[in-house]
Amino acid sequence: GAGVSQSPSNKVTEKGKDVELRCDPISGHTALYWYRQSLGQGLEFLIYFQGNSAPDKSGLPSDRFSAERTGGSVSTLTIQRTQQEDSAVYLCASSFDSYEQYFGPGTRLTVT
Amino acid sequence: KNEVEQSPQNLTAQEGEFITINCSYSVGISALHWLQQHPGGGIVSLFMLSSGKKKHGRLIATINIQEKHSSLHITASHPRDSAVYICAALDIYDKLIFGTGTRLQVFP
Numbered sequence: 001g002a003g004v005s006q007s008p009s010n011k012v013t014e015k016g017k018d019v020e021l022r023c024d025p026i027s028g029h030t031a032l033y034w035y036r037q038s039l040g041q042g043l044e045f046l047i048y049f050q051g052n053s054a055p056d057k058s059g060l061p062s063d064r065f066s067a068e069r070t071g072g073s074v075s076t077l078t079i080q081r082t083q084q085e086d087s088a089v090y091l092c093a094s095s096f097d098s099y100e101q102y103f104g105p106g107t108r109l110t111v112t
Numbered sequence: 113k114n115e116v117e118q119s120p121q122n123l124t125a126q127e128g129e130f131i132t133i134n135c136s137y138s139v140g141i142s143a144l145h146w147l148q149q150h151p152g153g154g155i156v157s158l159f160m161l162s163s164g165k166k167k168h169g170r171l172i173a174t175i176n177i178q179e180k181h182s183s184l185h186i187t188a189s190h191p192r193d194s195a196v197y198i199c200a201a202l203d204i205y206d207k208l209i210f211g212t213g214t215r216l217q218v219f220p
Contacts, residue, residue, distance in 0.1 A: 031206065033208070035208075042198075042210050042211070042212045042213060043198065043200070043208075043210040044210070045207055045208055045209070045210075048206060048207060050206075055205075056205055056206075056207055058207075059207075091155065093155075099160070100145070100157050100160040101145065101157060101160075101208070102157065103147075103154070103155040103156070103157065105154055106154070106155075
């Protein structure tokens with residue numbers, strides 16, 4: 001079966017532009033997570049969805065970041081007015097309830 | 113102080129050596145993950161455990177809930193084990209709190 005997929009795999013954008021990152025979780029997984037890994041840094045939690053609702057948005061670094069999940073499946077992470085410090089690998093993971101998380105390959109975002 | 117601490121930060125070994133990576137956490141957890149991140153960046157979940165010990169091939173993970181400590185062991189290490197190993201605590205709100213990782217290099 002298919003794992004977690006993310007698109008695009010790489011995105012280069014100019015400072016100030018908006019970007020949308022997409023995550024397709026494993027079919028049937030109820031929980032979906034977004035993480036960020038900046039260059040040379042550890043992994044950082046951003047947001048977590050249980051179904052379509054996001055009980056924990058505490059990791060979003062600013063109000064330029066938002067995420068939604070529709071139909072209990074696909075999720076998009078949107079970054080408005082991108083800044084150079086937003087450059088990172090954005091990782092998505094999914095799990096069935098609170099069981100083991102399966103990670104996607106990530107989207108490498110570069111803001112120039 | 114990080115809520116999840118790993119040691120060592122860097123580890124080199126000769127092929128065949130027994131390797132231990134340690135993880136201590138200060139938060140209440142429902143489970144603990146050990147993750148492996150290869151140089152290409154992909155992350156694989158190795159173990160998720162909430163008590164005792166789990167074994168998969170040459171990998172063994174243990175957790176002591178009372179001491180808030182977990183260890184990842186690699187027996188008969190091999191160069192292909194070279195990666196960053198990350199300990200992550202799943203807190204009671206289902207949020208993963210990551211350690212800073214241990215970079216392992218195994219030389220032939």
